[in-house]
Amino acid sequence: FDDQAIYFGNNLISSCVRLGDLVYARKVFDSMPERNTVTWTAMIDGYLKYDLEDEAFSLFEDYVNHGIRFTNERMFVCLLNLCSRRSEFELGRQVHGSMVKVRVENLIV
Secondary structure, eight states, X not given: OOHHHHHHHHHHHHHHHHHTOHHHHHXXXXXXXXXXXXXXXXXXXXXXXXXXXHHHHHHHHHHHHTTOOOOOHHHHHHHHHHHHHTTOHHHHHHHHHHHHHXXXXXXXX
């Protein structure tokens, strides 16, 4: 699976989310043998856009279990939003600590 295929998958997920078809977006996500931070962010952000916090949180847990590092500013915004919505304040502090570690600066939320 190459970068171009990941890029295409990410765009397809984002398009499905914009159209409100989260079921198909998730099918695309699940069918991708490789995912990057943008892939995970697009899907988590999509769930949050449509107030599906449980699905977003479940996917976030999968993200963490895959051992992927937080490197995407958009992902940090999604995760902080998710923590706030679910009153997961300790997790929010951990996400913030990760932001500091990777030096996310000048992030406007």
